[in-house]
Amino acid sequence: MKIIVVGTGYVGLVTGACLSDVGIDVTCIDIDRKKIDNLNEGILPIYEPGLEEIVHQNAQKGRLKFSTSIAEHITDADIIFIAVGTPEGEDGSADLQYVLAVADQIGTHLEQYAVVVTKSTVPVGSSVRVKEAIGKAMAREGRQVPFDVASNPEFLKEGAAINDFMSPDRIVIGVESEQARKALEQLYKPFLLNGFRIIFMDIPSAEMTKYAANAMLATRISFMNDIANLCERVGADINQVRTGIGSDPRIGNKFLYAGIGYGGACFPKDVKALMNTGEQHGHALRILEVVEEVNNRQKLVLFHKLEKHFGGDLAGKTIAIWGLSFKPQTDDMREAPSILVVDALVKAGVKVQAYDPIAIKEAPRYIPHDITYAEDEYKALEGADALLLLTEWREFRLPDWERVKELMKTPLIFDGRNIYNAKELEGLGFNYFCIGVGGVV
Ligand SMILES: NC(=O)c1ccc[n+]([C@@H]2O[C@H](COP(=O)([O-])OP(=O)(O)OC[C@H]3O[C@@H](n4cnc5c(N)ncnc54)[C@H](O)[C@@H]3O)[C@@H](O)[C@H]2O)c1
Numbered sequence: 001m002k003i004i005v006v007g008t009g010y011v012g013l014v015t016g017a018c019l020s021d022v023g024i025d026v027t028c029i030d031i032d033r034k035k036i037d038n039l040n041e042g043i044l045p046i047y048e049p050g051l052e053e054i055v056h057q058n059a060q061k062g063r064l065k066f067s068t069s070i071a072e073h074i075t076d077a078d079i080i081f082i083a084v085g086t087p088e089g090e091d092g093s094a095d096l097q098y099v100l101a102v103a104d105q106i107g108t109h110l111e112q113y114a115v116v117v118t119k120s121t122v123p124v125g126s127s128v129r130v131k132e133a134i135g136k137a138m139a140r141e142g143r144q145v146p147f148d149v150a151s152n153p154e155f156l157k158e159g160a161a162i163n164d165f166m167s168p169d170r171i172v173i174g175v176e177s178e179q180a181r182k183a184l185e186q187l188y189k190p191f192l193l194n195g196f197r198i199i200f201m202d203i204p205s206a207e208m209t210k211y212a213a214n215a216m217l218a219t220r221i222s223f224m225n226d227i228a229n230l231c232e233r234v235g236a237d238i239n240q241v242r243t244g245i246g247s248d249p250r251i252g253n254k255f256l257y258a259g260i261g262y263g264g265a266c267f268p269k270d271v272k273a274l275m276n277t278g279e280q281h282g283h284a285l286r287i288l289e290v291v292e293e294v295n296n297r298q299k300l301v302l303f304h305k306l307e308k309h310f311g312g313d314l315a316g317k318t319i320a321i322w323g324l325s326f327k328p329q330t331d332d333m334r335e336a337p338s339i340l341v342v343d344a345l346v347k348a349g350v351k352v353q354a355y356d357p358i359a360i361k362e363a364p365r366y367i368p369h370d371i372t373y374a375e376d377e378y379k380a381l382e383g384a385d386a387l388l389l390l391t392e393w394r395e396f397r398l399p400d401w402e403r404v405k406e407l408m409k410t411p412l413i414f415d416g417r418n419i420y421n422a423k424e425l426e427g428l429g430f431n432y433f434c435i436g437v438g439g440v441v
């Protein structure tokens with residue numbers, strides 16, 4: 001079996017690497033020549049735990065190749081994955097231009113039957129548009145080659161992508177032909193050995209499943225953040241409330257963590273795209289409007305606590321930040337709450353000293369201010385009036401508190417991820433604030 005994966009970002013590279021790791025011959029294609037040149041030299045474009053090793057091993061064995069040319073590699077491909085970006089368009093809809101450009105290329109060069117699978121997150125109806133774009137390109141070239149389209153949305157989480165791909169809870173596949181169904185069943189066999197399952201459905205339902213899943217998870221997070229803010233006001237503790245409600249199997253204990261709002265390459269844009277689909281079909285998704293509003297507000301909740309603490313005047317203060325990426329174990333800065341927090345701090349006249357173990361290289365592309373990027377977490381604390389914990393990297397969990405206190409001008413901590421223990425820190429002489437805990441605020 002031979003596979004092509006078009007788009008070599010977080011999803012495409014993980015998909016290509018993991019498929020090659022079970023023995024399949026994979027070529028990853030990207031329009032970005034620098035990315036491909038680097039990959040051919042063993043340099044990865046992203047940070048994802050465990051990915052580098054898999055890429056190197058399989059590239060060495062000749063099972064995983066990288067190229068900029070669909071034309072050169074499409075000849076004997078059985079399955080072609082489209083895994084390019086679907087960024088937010090001006091009106092909030094998913095921009096399909098990259099997906100359709102790939103479809104055009106496929107139609108231009110396809111020589112024998114293949115299944116064209118959309119892995120990118122795309123609105124309902126996109127597979128129809130992919131099919132049309134392929135057909136149009138074939139007509140332009142004066143050829144007719146049989147092909148099928150399918151939808152196989154990806155559910156991996158950044159920072160845990162390899163495990164999510166290798167041991168998926170489920171694989172969702174939308175098909176409209178038996179031949180496509182068989183090809184994809186065969187492809188995913190190696191991943192089903194541990195009892196995981198493929199859920200086959202029609203294509204529109206598969207496309208909708210992806211958005212519904214992300215919108216549901218985003219809703220849980222906004223719900224918990226809203227409850228957390230209420231907990232602060234009534235003297236309850238969101239951490240205890242989470243344990244209490246999470247023990248009900250109908251609710252479950254995952255994705256219930258209050259914090260500084262959801263960010264990343266997916267939830268913010270997918271919630272907007274689903275709302276846009278609703279509007280286009282005369283059915284406004286009112287719940288998601290509020291989910292988004294609560295999230296936007298939550299991203300600045302820590303800043304407002306800090307501002308309140310200093311009586312509304314932050315000018316001239318030095319603030320340390322630990323963590324810039326939108327979540328731990330990734331260098332991804334897309335829609336990271338840190339971008340808004342830094343912006344608000346700088347506009348309030350604050351000197352920002354930030355540290356992130358991995359995203360520190362990527363951060364300046366997203367943070368348009370001249371802030372200090374510290375070499376390590378302790379350097380960021382020098383002379384700081386307060387510390388804001390924005391991303392719960394493991395290495396921030398048990399710092400040397402005595403050293404932290406010595407370095408800071410004032411022992412004041414605002415924890416945006418609730419990773420520290422209020423009593424312990426207060427015992428050590430810190431003034432501690434977190435999210436959703438009455439009495440601590
Ligand atoms: N990042 C995630 O965790 C995640 C998880 C599940 C689904 N998704 C979805 O998967 C899709 C890809 O997301 P991503 O985060 O991997 O994107 P990304 O921005 O990291 O990568 C996209 C890649 O596609 C390449 N590309 C664009 N046009 C191309 C073309 N015409 N030919 C070849 N390559 C082209 C770009 O150069 C880039 O390398 C999106 O629809 C996203 O919503 C993302």
Ligand SMILES: O=c1ccn([C@@H]2O[C@H](COP(=O)(O)OP(=O)(O)O[C@H]3O[C@H](CO)[C@@H](O)[C@H](O)[C@H]3O)[C@@H](O)[C@H]2O)c(=O)[nH]1
Nearest residue numbers: 154155156157158255256257259261262263264266326327
């Ligand atoms: O209880 C929680 C869980 C997550 N988050 C935040 O939510 C965001 C997203 O986190 P996560 O879902 O772990 O990472 P992503 O890589 O964005 O993964 C989501 O988006 C992907 C792209 O569509 C999907 O494939 C995944 O299934 C889906 O979890 C981050 O800002 C987290 O800090 C919380 O605030 N509280």
